[in-house]
Amino acid sequence: xxxxxxxxxxxxxxxxxxxxxxxxxxxxxxxxxxxxxxxxxxxxxxxxxxxxxxxxxxxxxxxxxxxxxxxxxxxxxxxxxxxxxxxxxxxxxxxxxxxxxxxxxxxxxxxxxxxxx
Amino acid sequence: xxxxxxxxxxxxxxxxxxxxxxxxxxxxxxxxxxxxxxxxxxxxxxxxxxxxxxxxxxxxxxxxxxxxxxxxxxxxxxxxxxxxxxxxxxxxxxxxxxxxxxxxxxxxxxxxxxxxx
Numbered sequence: 001x002x003x004x005x006x007x008x009x010x011x012x013x014x015x016x017x018x019x020x021x022x023x024x025x026x027x028x029x030x031x032x033x034x035x036x037x038x039x040x041x042x043x044x045x046x047x048x049x050x051x052x053x054x055x056x057x058x059x060x061x062x063x064x065x066x067x068x069x070x071x072x073x074x075x076x077x078x079x080x081x082x083x084x085x086x087x088x089x090x091x092x093x094x095x096x097x098x099x100x101x102x103x104x105x106x107x108x109x110x111x112x113x114x115x116x117x
Numbered sequence: 118x119x120x121x122x123x124x125x126x127x128x129x130x131x132x133x134x135x136x137x138x139x140x141x142x143x144x145x146x147x148x149x150x151x152x153x154x155x156x157x158x159x160x161x162x163x164x165x166x167x168x169x170x171x172x173x174x175x176x177x178x179x180x181x182x183x184x185x186x187x188x189x190x191x192x193x194x195x196x197x198x199x200x201x202x203x204x205x206x207x208x209x210x211x212x213x214x215x216x217x218x219x220x221x222x223x224x225x226x227x228x229x230x231x232x233x234x
Contacts, residue, residue, distance in 0.1 A: 088160065090162065
């Protein structure tokens with residue numbers, strides 16, 4: 001299994017540009033989420049989804065959009081990139097919460113390093 | 118909302134010695150999970166150990182063990198016989214145990230561990 005796949009691994013944008021960070025998982029996980037990691041701040045939740053067609057905001061949702069049209073994919077869109085969005089982005093997924101012994105563990109992608117100039 | 122606090126931004130340990138990383142959390146829930154994740158320079162998030170709140174016994178995984186004090190809301194990680202490969206950023210994380218739905222993982226800000234040869 002490929003697990004959680006994030007693309008691209010690195011990206012440089014100019015202020016105002018838009019782009020989509022891709023995240024796909026092949027484990028039939030219901031739960032998917034996006035985090036950003038900044039020095040000294042740990043990982044902060046941007047958006048998450050508990051299933052296809054359902055999304056919700058996390059701690060730092062401003063400037064980001066998500067959609068969940070399929071179970072496998074959970075793209076993160078930056079509509080107008082800003083330097084404050086320079087960060088490392090992680091996608092993570094897990095089994096349903098009712099899957100005792102499985103549901104609580106998150107599977108992470110390898111991250112996307114994004115720089116906004 | 119739940120919060121996770123790691124009070125040690127940086128720690129160091131001599132090779133083969135033991136080190137303890139601290140973590141405290143705040144929650145009003147009785148059912149939850151706690152985790153320690155390791156992030157080496159490769160950026161990959163690696164699950165080190167997990168603890169279910171309903172279990173009184175402290176979790177152990179080879180050289181890694183936790184001291185879970187539920188009443189004190191404390192969840193420290195002990196690394197025994199430290200190895201050079203243990204050098205990494207370590208994140209403490211909390212996840213609600215609600216079975217009614219999937220819930221996000223809340224992270225601390227991390228502790229950077231250096232291992233001295």
